[in-house]
Each structure stands twice: as structure tokens, then as C-alpha cells.
Amino acid sequence: MSTDPKKPLRSARWYAASDLRSFGHRSRTLQMGYSYDDFMGKPVVAIINTWSDINQCHAHFRVRAEEVKRGIWQAGGFPVELPAISLSEPFVKPSTMLYRNLLALEVEELLRSHPVDGAVLMGGCDKTTPATIMGAISMNLPAIFMPAGPMLRGNYHGKSLGSGSDVWKYWADKQAGKVSDAEWRDMEAGIARSFGTCMTMGTAATMMSLAETLGMTLPGASSIPAADSAHPRMASATGRRIVEMIHEDLKPRDVLSRGSFLNALVVQMALAGSTNAMIHLVAMAGRAGVPLDLDDFDRVAREVPVIANLRPSGEYLMEDFYYAGGLPALQSVLCGHLDLSALTVSGRPVGETIAEAKVYNDEVIRPLDRPISTAAGVAILRGNLAPDGAVMKPAAAEARLHKHSGPALVFRDYNEMAANIDRDDLEVTADHVLVLQNAGPVGGPGMPEWGMLPIPKKLLKQGVRDMVRISDARMSGTSYGACILHVAPEAYIGGPLAAVRNGDIISIDVAKRSLQLEVRQAEIDRRLAEWSPPDRTFQRGYNRMYAAHITQADKGCDFDFLEGTAPTPEPEIH
Numbered sequence: 001m002s003t004d005p006k007k008p009l010r011s012a013r014w015y016a017a018s019d020l021r022s023f024g025h026r027s028r029t030l031q032m033g034y035s036y037d038d039f040m041g042k043p044v045v046a047i048i049n050t051w052s053d054i055n056q057c058h059a060h061f062r063v064r065a066e067e068v069k070r071g072i073w074q075a076g077g078f079p080v081e082l083p084a085i086s087l088s089e090p091f092v093k094p095s096t097m098l099y100r101n102l103l104a105l106e107v108e109e110l111l112r113s114h115p116v117d118g119a120v121l122m123g124g125c126d127k128t129t130p131a132t133i134m135g136a137i138s139m140n141l142p143a144i145f146m147p148a149g150p151m152l153r154g155n156y157h158g159k160s161l162g163s164g165s166d167v168w169k170y171w172a173d174k175q176a177g178k179v180s181d182a183e184w185r186d187m188e189a190g191i192a193r194s195f196g197t198c199m200t201m202g203t204a205a206t207m208m209s210l211a212e213t214l215g216m217t218l219p220g221a222s223s224i225p226a227a228d229s230a231h232p233r234m235a236s237a238t239g240r241r242i243v244e245m246i247h248e249d250l251k252p253r254d255v256l257s258r259g260s261f262l263n264a265l266v267v268q269m270a271l272a273g274s275t276n277a278m279i280h281l282v283a284m285a286g287r288a289g290v291p292l293d294l295d296d297f298d299r300v301a302r303e304v305p306v307i308a309n310l311r312p313s314g315e316y317l318m319e320d321f322y323y324a325g326g327l328p329a330l331q332s333v334l335c336g337h338l339d340l341s342a343l344t345v346s347g348r349p350v351g352e353t354i355a356e357a358k359v360y361n362d363e364v365i366r367p368l369d370r371p372i373s374t375a376a377g378v379a380i381l382r383g384n385l386a387p388d389g390a391v392m393k394p395a396a397a398e399a400r401l402h403k404h405s406g407p408a409l410v411f412r413d414y415n416e417m418a419a420n421i422d423r424d425d426l427e428v429t430a431d432h433v434l435v436l437q438n439a440g441p442v443g444g445p446g447m448p449e450w451g452m453l454p455i456p457k458k459l460l461k462q463g464v465r466d467m468v469r470i471s472d473a474r475m476s477g478t479s480y481g482a483c484i485l486h487v488a489p490e491a492y493i494g495g496p497l498a499a500v501r502n503g504d505i506i507s508i509d510v511a512k513r514s515l516q517l518e519v520r521q522a523e524i525d526r527r528l529a530e531w532s533p534p535d536r537t538f539q540r541g542y543n544r545m546y547a548a549h550i551t552q553a554d555k556g557c558d559f560d561f562l563e564g565t566a567p568t569p570e571p572e573i574h
Contacts, residue, residue, distance in 0.1 A: 007249060009041075009117050009246075010115070010117045010141070011043070011044040011115040011116060011117050012041075013573055014115035014573065015029075015039065015040060015115060016040075016041075021573060025115065026040075038078055039078040042076060042078045043076070043077045043078065043117040043118060043243050043246040043247070044077070044078045044080055044115055044116045045072045045077045045078065045079050045117065045118050045119065045239070045242050045243065045246070046080055046081075046082050046111060046114060046118070046119040047068050047072075047079055047080065047081045047082065047120045047122065048082055048084050048107055048110065048111075048119055048120065048122060048132055049061055049065050049081055049083050049122045050083075050084050050086045050087065050103075050123050050125070050132070051065070051083070051086065052088065054086070054088045054091050055086040055087070055088035055125055056090075056192070057088070057125035057148055057151075057204065058086065058088075058122070058123075058124065058125060058128075059195035060195045060196070060226055061122055061148070063232070064122065064146070064231070064232065064235045065081050065122065067232045067235040067236045068120050068122070068146060068235045069239060070236050070239060071237060071238060071240040071241075072120075072240070072242065072243055073239075074236070074239070074240055075239065075240040075241075075243035075244065076243060077239075077242070077243040079239070080114065082110045082114065084106050084107060084110065085099065085102060085103050085106055086125075086128075087099055087103055087125060087126075087127050087128055087131070088125060089126045089127075089204075094444055094446055094448045095444060095446040095447060095448035095449065095474075096125075096127045097127060097446045097447050097448070097449075098446025098447075098543075098546065099127070099446075100127040100130060100131045100134075100280075100557075101131070101134075101550075101557075101558060101559050101562065102542060103127065103128065103131035103132065103135070104130075104131040104134035104138070105135065105562065106135065107119075107121070107132050107134075108135040108138045108139045108568060110135075111136065111139040111141055112139055112568050112569075112570070112571060113571055116141065117141065117142070117246045118141050118142035118143060118144075118242050118245060118246040119141060119144075119242070120143075120146055120238055120239060120242050121133065121136055121143055121145045122146050122148070123145065124147050124148025124149065124197045124204055124208055124226075125148065125197055125204055126197075126202075126203040126204050126207065126276070129145065129147070129204070129207035129210075129211050129280075130207055130283060130284055132145065133214075133216055133252070133284055134283060134284055134287050134558070134562075136252050137252045137256065138287050138562065139568050140251050140252055140253050140567075140568070141251060142242065142245040142246045142249065142250055143216075143242075143245075143251070143252050144216065144238055144241055144242045144245060144345045145211045145216045145217045146217070146234070147211060147212070147222045147224075148196060148197050148204070148208070149208075149222075149223075149224050149225055149226035149227075149228070149231050150196050150197050150198065150204070150225055150226060150317075150318035150322075151163070151192060151193065151194045151195060151196030151198070151199050151225070151227070152193045152196070152199065152225060152319060153193070153199055153317045153319050153320075154166070154190055154191040154192065154199070155190045155193065156186060156190045156191065157183075160317060161187065161190060162199060162200040162311040162317050163191055163192060163198040163199060163200060163202070163478060164200055164202050164312070164476050164477075164478020165200045165202075165478045165479070165480065166187075167191065167478075168478075168479060172455060172465060175454075175457050175460050176457075176460040176461050194226060194227040195226050195227065196226025196227060197226070198477075198478055199225075199317045199318040199319060200310065200312055200317060200477075201271050201273055201274070201308065201310040201313070201314075201477065202274055202476060202477035202478035203274040203276040203277070203476065203478075205222075205310075205477075206268065206271060206273035206274040206277045206477050207274070207276075207277060207280060208222040209222045209223070209267060209271060209273065210264045210267060210268060210273070210277055210280075212327050213263050213264045213267040213327070213331070214255070214256060214260045214261070214263070214264050214284075215255045215260055215342060215343055215344035215345055216256075216344075217345065218237055218238055218241060218345070218346060219346055219354070220326055220327065221234050222327050223318060223321055223327050224326070225318065225319050225322055228322075241345065244347075245345060245347075248347065250345065252288065253288055253289070255343050255345055256285075256288040256290060257290065257339075257343070258290050258291070258292075259339030259341065260343075261281060261284075261285050261288075261296075262296070262300070262339060263339055263342055264277075264281055265281070265296060265297055265300040266300055266304050266334055266337045266338055267334065268281075268297075268300075268377065269300055269303075269305075269376070269377040269378060270305070270306060270307050270308055270330060270334055270377070271306070271308045271310065271330070271377070272306040272308065272310070272313035272314070272373065272395045272396065273377065273477065274477025274478075275378065275391045275392075275474070275475065275477070275485055275486070276474055278294070278378065278391055278486070279486065279553055279556055279557050281556075282294075282554070282555065282556035283556030283557060283558045284556075285556075286555075286556055286558055286563045286564065287558070287562070287563065288565070289564065289565040293554070294380045294389045294391075295380065297378055297380055298379065298513065301377055301379060303337065304334070304377070305371035305373070306371050306372050306373040306375070306377050307330070307333060307334075307365060307367070307368060307371050307372065308330060308364070308365060308366075308372070309365070309366060309372045310364075311478075312396055312477075312479065313373060313377075313393075313395045313396050314372045316363075320361070320364050321364055323360065323361065323364075324359060324360050324361035324362075324365050325357060325358055325359045325360050325361075325365060328353065328354045328357035329357045329358060329359045329360070329365055331357065332354045332357040332358070332359070333359060333365060333366075333367060333368060334368075335351070335354065375394040375395045375397075375399070375402070375510075376394050376395065376510075377393065377394075377395050378392070378393060378394075379391075379392045379393075379510050379513060380513060381484060381513050381514060382513060382514070382515065383515040383516040384496055384517055384524065385470075385487065385496050385497060385506065385516060385517040386484075386487045386488060386495075386496070386497075386515050387488075387489075388488035388489055388552065388554045389486070389553075389554045390470070390485065390487045390488065390515055391485045391486045391553075392483070392484045392485070392508075392510065393480075393483070396479075396481065397480070398466040398481075401466060401467070401468055401482035401508075402482075402508075402509075403508065403509050403510065403511065404433075404468050404482075404507070404508055405505055405506070405507040405518070406431040406432050406433045406468065406505070407432055407433065407502075407503050407505060407506075408432070408435045408501065408502060408503065408504045409428055409432045409433065409435065409502060410435045410437065410501060411434070411435065411436050411437065411453075412437050412438060412534065413436075413437065413438045413443075413534060414436065414439060414448070414450050417436055417450075417453065421453070421454055421456050421457070422454075422456060422457040422458075424457075424458060426456055428456050428458070428459065429459075430462070430464045431467075432467065433467075433468045433470060433506045434469040434470070435469075435470050435471070435497070435500050435506070436451070436453055436469070436470070436471035436472075437471070437491040437492075437497055437498060438472075438490075438492045438498075438534055438536075439451075439472055439490075439491075440472035440473065440487070440488075440490025440492055440493075440495075440552075440553065441550045441551070441552060441553065441557050442490065442492045442536065442547050442550060443490055443491060443492025443493075443533065443536060444473065445538075445543060445547060446546070447472070447473055447474050447553065447557065448473055449473065449474050449476045450471065450473040450474075451469065451471045451473040451474055451475035451485040451486075452475040452476065452480075452481055452483050453469040466482050467481075467482065468482045468484065468508060469481065469482065469484065470483075470484040470497070470515075471483075471484070472485075472486065472487040472488070472490035472492075472495070473485060473486075474486065484515060486553035486554070487553075488552045488553045490552065490553070492533045492534075492536065493533075493552075494528055494533075496517065496524055496528070498527075498533075499517070499519070499524045499527040499528050500517060501527070504517060504519055505518040505519075506518065545559075549561055551563075
């Protein structure tokens with residue numbers, strides 16, 4: 001990090017030279033109605049905006065971009081808004097995860113190819129947070145993240161609703177005949193009442209919280225509700241700060257250290273955050289050159305209790321979390337577990353940014369000696385079914401299923417599962433272990449959020465609301481249940497999950513971190529030798545590149561050619 005105010009601006013390569021090409025850069029900027037005073041000699045700030053007409057979580061980003069610009073102008077910078085792929089979580093199929101790396105690559109190339117000195121990253125809807133940060137880490141210009149913020153709490157018949165989590169609950173009741181079509185429509189109309197991300201501790205809230213914990217946002221930014229008047233003020237403050245960061249030459253790899261990522265693991269466990277965070281944190285750490293693996297997650301999970309009383313693992317919603325003090329308050333409770341020297345984009349270490357934080361509602365943010373769950377927020381299971389690891393969220397599962405053995409009921413892919421799961425003649429009991437194959441990074445493709453397999457309708461009618469489910473897929477951070485996810489290596493590339501057959505006994509023991517297929521290894525090897533994957537051949541386009549270069553879940557699902565800290569080459573300017 002340099003604080004030399006005389007260090008030349010990167011954008012000067014485009015604007016400051018006395019040649020014909022720079023004449024073109026200046027004249028075309030003047031063409032847009034700007035004056036020389038607006039841009040000459042000033043830091044040029046890219047605003048990476050993931051707004052679109054079909055991204056409901058980012059519906060306010062058109063306005064927020066203007067508020068970021070206001071802060072940049074106030075601080076003496078020149079803002080340049082650069083749109084990027086939006087990745088609307090509910091609408092993009094088969095999964096936004098398929099395109100996380102595309103957005104990361106786009107961000108890197110937008111910053112590389114344009115005359116910019118730093119960037120404000122606007123994201124929040126699940127994959128936009130890790131993707132924009134990954135791209136910024138790789139380019140390694142000064143960058144700060146501006147989180148979208150959670151939407152307001154939902155409302156249904158006088159009850160608070162949480163997006164995702166309550167959908168699964170009421171859908172199960174509807175399938176069991178306990179909720180009418182009219183009641184379902186009322187809930188549908190009341191569950192998403194404003195712009196902003198899911199207001200449960202789903203993937204969006206988890207990743208925004210972890211972006212702040214990593215030091216990539218202004219202190220307190222991640223938990224401000226999107227519709228709160230504090231949110232636009234934060235946007236403008238973010239714009240002012242990035243101009244200062246450019247003068248300080250404070251870059252992502254200056255901020256992101258091993259301590260930063262371990263802090264993120266601590267907060268992840270205290271929040272009982274989305275299991276998706278594990279993939280994204282490993283990928284971001286890989287871009288920053290920081291060692292991080294699944295064993296780090298499991299170790300921290302054994303040390304840090306769940307103290308955020310937030311759905312789906314708890315009772316409250318993100319609006320309540322904000323009023324209770326937000327992420328700085330949570331961090332103040334956890335300070336004994338945190339590296340307080342880790343730097344943030346504020347230019348100050350974490351210890352200073354949380355020094356004045358207070359908890360205003362200790363039912364929402366519990367003290368360490370009164371956690372909402374003694375079960376680990378995350379557990380890494382290993383065994384002959386998942387030699388490279390699988391992920392479970394014990395705090396979100398019924399405790400009786402933390403140790404369980406039962407016969408497998410296997411679905412070769414999602415379509416087979418969807419066609420059969422609600423059949424009245426399905427031979428299934430509450431003791432069965434539902435297994436979904438070929439839903440991983442390559443097999444999905446894109447590792448869709450299919451991991452919360454539905455409870456068979458015949459069991460729902462019997463009152464069953466949880467059972468063990470295993471897959472190489474992910475699940476929404478708003479989901480819950482005894483779901484074992486991210487099995488690595490995945491079935492499609494010949495992982496042991498591909499060898500499971502109906503009736504095989506599968507045993508899990510969360511305390512021992514064990515996931516075992518009770519079949520002799522010789523028989524597993526024989527089955528895999530005879531096995532062939534379903535057809536997922538892509539002849540062209542992005543999908544072909546994705547399948548050829550995606551890494552497995554335990555490695556972060558990054559592209560192998562994007563990992564690491566090799567410098568991104570500067571473009572030739574001719």
C-alpha cells in the first residue's frame with residue numbers, strides 16, 4: 001500500500017498523453033457533455049452496477065448508482081458507471097452459480113480495459129457479491145463493495161415472513177393439504193415487500209456480511225435494509241471513500257489476509273450462514289493467494305457457537321438484526337475469536353471499526369454463553385462417500401438426524417427425482433436417505449440449488465418434516481433440514497456418489513464428521529468401473545468452457561485459469 005499523493009493515476013495513460021490517441025479519449029469524453037475540469041487529473045472510478053430489469057434484489061441500483069456518483073464527485077473523483085451481468089437469483093437457469101465466474105471475469109476485464117483507477121462494486125443478490133470481489137481481487141485496483149441490503153420483512157396474516165425459509169415451510173403444509181390456494185396466494189403477495197435481497201440469513205445476507213467481515217465494505221454497511229434512508233447515505237459515503245482509497249493506493253490484496261478470511265469463518269459460524277459461503281470464500285481466498293480449505297471451516301465451527309438468532313436457524317429477520325446493532329455488534333461479541341488487526345477498506349483495523357459497537361437486543365444477537373444452538377453452524381463430513389468432503393448445516397437440521405443410518409433412495413438426476421418424489425406408490429420411509437446424483441459443478445451443470453430435496457408427499461401427509469438428503473448440489477441459504485451437500489468429487493466425474501444404489505445403507509455421524517456408504521470398497525470400485533455419466537456434452541459456447549475448466553466444490557468452483565495472484569496484464573494503448 002502506498003500513500004504517495006504524487007503517484008501517477010492509471011487513467012492518465014488514457015487522458016494525459018500528448019498524442020493522437022489521447023486526443024480521441026479526451027474528445028470523446030467531452031462529447032458526453034463533460035468538461036476538462038470534470039475528468040482531467042482526477043481519479044476515475046468505475047461503478048460496477050449489476051442492476052437489471054429482472055433483478056428484483058437490485059431494483060434500487062439505478063438510484064444507488066447516482067448516490068455513489070454523488071459521493072465520488074464530492075471527493076473530487078470522476079465516476080464512470082459500467083454495467084455488468086446481473087445474475088438474478090430466481091430467474092437465471094439452471095443456476096446463477098453457472099455464471100458466477102463469468103461475472104468475475106467480466107469485472108476483471110471491465111477494470112483492465114477501461115481508464116479507471118479504482119472501483120465501487122454494487123452487488124448483493126447471491127453470486128454478485130463473491131463474483132465482483134473475485135474480479136476486483138484479480139485486477140487488484142483499489143475497490144470497495146457496496147451491498148444491496150436486505151428487503152423489508154414479509155407479512156402474512158399478522159405474521160412476519162422470511163423469504164425462502166417460510167416458503168419451504170408453507171409449501172410443505174400446502175402439499176400436506178393444510179394451506180389452501182387462496183392462503184398460498186396471500187402469502188405469495190406478502191413475502192417480498194420491497195427491493196433488496198432475501199431478509200433471512202440466506203446466501204445474499206451471508207455473503208454481504210462476510211464481505212464486510214473481510215474488510216471490503218464500510219463498517220456497518222452490510223445489514224442496512226435496502227429501503228432504509230441510511231442506505232443511500234452509505235452509498236454516497238462509499239463513493240467518497242473509494243476516492244480516498246485511490247489516493248492511498250489501498251487495494252484488495254492489501255486488505256485481504258489470512259486473518260481476514262479466518263474472521264469471515266468465525267462470523268459465518270456465528271451467523272449459521274449459508275453453506276454456499278464455503279465455496280465462495282475458498283474461491284475468493286484463492287484469488288487473493290490466501291490458503292483456506294474445508295478443514296479451516298470445520299475447526300472454526302467447533303469453536304464458535306451460533307449466536308445470531310436469524311432464520312432459517314433462528315427466529316428473527318435481517319431488519320431485526322440491523323436494529324439490534326448489525327454486524328459490528330455481532331463482531332463485538334466475537335472479538336475474542338477475531339483477528340482485530342485485520343485491515344478494512346476504511347483504512348482502519350477491525351478492532352477500531354467495532355470499538356464503539358453495542359448490542360441493542362440480546363435476543364437477536366445472543367451472548368456467547370447463551371447461544372441459540374450448540375450444534376455447529378457447519379460440519380465437514382468425510383468418508384468413502386465424500387473423500388474430498390461434504391458440507392452439512394447441523395444447526396438447521398433436526399437433532400435426531402445428526403446420527404443416522406438408513407437405506408438409500410437414489411435419483412440419477414433432478415428430472416428423475418421431480419417425476420417420482422410425489423408418487424403415492426413411492427417406496428420410501430422416514431428412515432430412508434434420499435440421494436441425488438449428477439447435480440454438481442459439471443453434472444448440473446453449475447451446481448444448482450437442488451440439495452434441499454423435497455420430502456415425499458406421502459411422508460408429508462404423515463407429519464414428516466425432515467429426513468437425510470445427500471447430493472453433490474448446493475442448497476439455498478434460506479433452506480434448512482438434514483441436507484448433506486457439495487459432495488466431492490461429484491458423481492458426474494466418477495466420484496463415489498455415482499456408485500450408490502437403492503437399498504445401500506448410508507451412515508452419517510455429525511459428531512465424528514463421518515459420511516459412509518456401507519458397501520465394500522471392491523464393490524464400489526466395480527460399480528464405478530461399469531458406470532457412465534448422463535450426456536452433458538456441450539459443443540460450443542460458455543458451457544463448454546465452463547465444463548472444461550471448473551474446479552470441484554472443495555476447491556471453490558473457480559476456473560482453473562483464473563486462480564492465483566498472477567498479475568492481470570495492462571492493455572496496450574495505441
